[in-house]
Amino acid sequence: MNLSKTALVTHRACMDGSACVILFLALGGKQENVFYSDPGANKVDRVVKRALLELAGPIMIADVAISEQLADELDDTERAVVLLDHHRNSVPLNRFDWCEIEVDNQRCGSMMLYEQLERTLRKEIANLHEHAFAHPGDPRTQLTRLLEYRSLIQLVDVRDRWVVDGDPAAQTISTFHIVIGQKLFVERFFKKPTTFLFNEEKYLVDMVERKKVDYIEKVKKHIRIVDTESGGVKIRVAFMMANDHQSELGYSVTHDPDLDVDIAVMVGSFSVALRSHEDCPVDLSQLARLNDPHGGGHRCASGFSLSRVLDGEIIDIVKEKMRF
């Protein structure tokens, strides 16, 4: 498999996106051919159009999705495109044979990519001449390299889909991603596939884990709870201000028996993040769409732009309202 001319478009600032980049680089993809995008079809469309202009080779889109309109346009071109996603709003793209969307969110984006790469490599190996010499671009060498990432991808999958009784090591690796950021995370795992953290890495993670516990406690003290309904269903919603640790915070709030809420609404500086209890009947990807046509995500985790609900950027609202 030769990925040297292939472009990868994936999820910015997300561990699942980082894992896609790691697999891509490990199999010979080029750093300069990686394009990061925030989620939301309009944003991904822009990034994909840029990749189409800058590069002439095939395009892989993983863990994010384009609009149906752009998919229609691409469907009419000769360009080889593959799209793998597990976000609920992308399901309509399944009608294109080059799109694979997980309808029930059974696999995260990087797991979908991992399995697709593995399938392709095994096919290539089956077609190899028996006595062919192994070389760096050889599918056998590539498969060995790919399999080294099995445990990383499993942890990312547990974490990205928020598997409740998943491996606690998934939590550690996620905190590690927060601490060092996407770029360094990709570098680290490209060089060393092991998911066992070194002492200095563990130290960083412990420090942040402790601060996180304090942060979650502090935010939970200022929660506002509202009893309301959505689509005829009675729900209890907790509102809070939070820019950080939204997944852990959302989980903690929706699983706190004293609060007994269905949905956590976390208001950040630019966006609103939603998390629900697994038993909550409301589909959060739809709720996000209701508030912002570009919003979306999964059934139990989604988000939308704050400026959409406020009808403006928060800084401009304060600028206008502030008295001098």
Ligand SMILES: [Mn+2]
């Ligand atoms: Mn994902």
